[in-house]
Amino acid sequence: PFIWVVRKRPVGEGLIDNIIPPGFEERVSNRGLVLRDWAPQLRILAHSSVGGFLTHCGWSSIIEALKFGRALIVFSGASADQGLNARLLHGRKVGIEIERNEMDGSFTSDLVAKTIRQVLVEPEGEAIRANAWAMKEIFDNEELSNNYLDGFTQFIEEFAPSACHTQI
Secondary structure: OEEEEEOOEEEOOEEEOOOOOOOHHHHHOOOEEEEEOOOOHHHHHHOOOOOEEEEOOOHHHHHHHHHOOOEEEEOOOOOHHHHHHHHHHHHOOOEEEOOOOOOOOOOOHHHHHHHHHHHHOOHHHHHHHHHHHHHHHHHOOHHHHHHHHHHHHHHHHHOOHHHHOOOO
């Protein structure tokens, strides 16, 4: 079972209205749900039946998924930070990155399916699932987050810009 959120994407001068293959929704109607445009991501991730999250590696999505201990299928987007986030998540073993062709960045549906199975079903994904679940202690800890934010804010407030300038 899956939920796939599909949004219109800008391409050139226009928008891609439909990236879903013809007949796909009918073929998966008994096991999947395709939502267009917006979805209540936090509510979906919070549901106990969600085993994993295929993410574009935006930092907010990562935080939301790990807040609920969801294992990640890592599929980084086009921006540089998403690629760095993908490597970090893969390296921390809370997700597995979908393999791409090194020359042109392409991928196959078989590789997407293989990675999803690795993370959610296969024995090799047990460590990924356990590590993601363990991250819940950090990402769902509001007190810890507030302490870090307070410390950072205090550092910024105490930072004296005049100390950075030397007198001539």
